[in-house]
Amino acid sequence: MTAVWHVGTVAETRTETRTETGTGRSLLLEVPGWGGNIAGQHVDVRLTAEDGYQAVRSYSLASSGAGQMLQLAVDKLPDGEVSPYLVDDIMPGDQLEIRGPLGGWFIWTPDMTDSVQLIAGGSGVVPLMAMIRSHAAVGSAAPFRLLYSVRQPDDAFFRTELDTPAPGVDVTWLYTRSAPEGWDRPAGRVTAADLAALTFPPSDDPAIFVCGPTGFVEAVASALVGLGHDPGRIKTERFGGK
Amino acid sequence: MATVHRVPGHVDGNALAGPLSEVFDFDVTTASARCDACGATAMLAEAMVYEKPHSFIVRCGSCDAVLMVVLQRADATELDLSGIAWLHVPR
Numbered sequence: 001m002t003a004v005w006h007v008g009t010v011a012e013t014r015t016e017t018r019t020e021t022g023t024g025r026s027l028l029l030e031v032p033g034w035g036g037n038i039a040g041q042h043v044d045v046r047l048t049a050e051d052g053y054q055a056v057r058s059y060s061l062a063s064s065g066a067g068q069m070l071q072l073a074v075d076k077l078p079d080g081e082v083s084p085y086l087v088d089d090i091m092p093g094d095q096l097e098i099r100g101p102l103g104g105w106f107i108w109t110p111d112m113t114d115s116v117q118l119i120a121g122g123s124g125v126v127p128l129m130a131m132i133r134s135h136a137a138v139g140s141a142a143p144f145r146l147l148y149s150v151r152q153p154d155d156a157f158f159r160t161e162l163d164t165p166a167p168g169v170d171v172t173w174l175y176t177r178s179a180p181e182g183w184d185r186p187a188g189r190v191t192a193a194d195l196a197a198l199t200f201p202p203s204d205d206p207a208i209f210v211c212g213p214t215g216f217v218e219a220v221a222s223a224l225v226g227l228g229h230d231p232g233r234i235k236t237e238r239f240g241g242k
Numbered sequence: 243m244a245t246v247h248r249v250p251g252h253v254d255g256n257a258l259a260g261p262l263s264e265v266f267d268f269d270v271t272t273a274s275a276r277c278d279a280c281g282a283t284a285m286l287a288e289a290m291v292y293e294k295p296h297s298f299i300v301r302c303g304s305c306d307a308v309l310m311v312v313l314q315r316a317d318a319t320e321l322d323l324s325g326i327a328w329l330h331v332p333r
Contacts, residue, residue, distance in 0.1 A: 042256065043260075044260035044261075056260070058256075058257055102259035102269075103259040103269070103271055103287070104259075104269045105271050105287035106256055106287065214252055235287075236254060237254055238252065238253045238254050239253060
């Protein structure tokens with residue numbers, strides 16, 4: 001599967017999060033010649049400056065299936081080279097080079113019937129969103145649960161869509177810095193007790209997908225193993241950072 | 243000549259899918275590699291990848307030994323595969 005570079009044109013931009021800690025935006029890209037992708041896959045995005053300098057970054061896709069319209073979501077890293085451009089500057093009609101679809105490991109396909117536990121930190125929800133949408137699009141009967149950890153309510157990507165999930169998908173929120181008024185659980189990082197209370201137990205033998213910053217993914221994955229989950233059932237995608 | 247720059251940081255082997263698609267005609271991330279140092283076998287997607295400008299250092303998820311180094315030069319990609327004792331590529 002040699003991946004080729006495609007030219008994508010921005011069709012629409014949507015502000016997803018806007019807080020004092022940062023801004024996140026999703027981009028809809030029309031990519032002629034795109035052959036479709038599996039939920040969970042990513043693309044490489046390449047930007048070329050006028051002097052020929054190029055920067056490449058990987059972004060997960062929130063979209064899947066056939067069709068030439070892709071959605072990716074980007075968190076602005078204050079000192080980043082690429083993300084500020086994608087979040088603040090790029091406009092409908094602008095073009096990007098896209099390589100993919102990439103990765104055949106961190107994926108969910110409609111023939112998978114096992115229970116699925118999704119665990120996201122911040123913009124790590126993007127590939128898991130593709131799985132949730134794929135699950136709904138095919139009418140899968142596989143039980144799905146998402147545990148979504150964000151700093152504060154405004155930091156959530158795809159909030160509206162996740163507040164009204166399709167049947168068979170259960171969404172649980174976890175706040176690490178500030179919780180909505182009246183929320184039972186005080187704000188704080190995800191713990192083994194949270195995972196025990198809010199996710200499928202090891203006895204259900206769920207397929208588990210964890211995506212987020214490196215520290216989040218490592219804390220969650222080791223806590224899951226500590227709870228008795230088979231490490232072979234846990235797939236992770238780290239995107240660097242703290 | 244164009245330079246390609248990536249952000250440093252430890253990510254998963256998933257990140258190799260794009261860069262190594264320039265070299266191999268299969269998805270390396272779903273290939274299983276046996277670590278020459280400790281003998282553990284895992285998919286390359288599960289390895290730890292440290293990105294530096296123009297290079298990737300790929301380490302074993304079990305023992306941290308270097309499995310592979312990918313150097314991206316302006317005119318070529320170079321691979322040091324000496325940490326991989328065996329590779330299984332699904333058809």
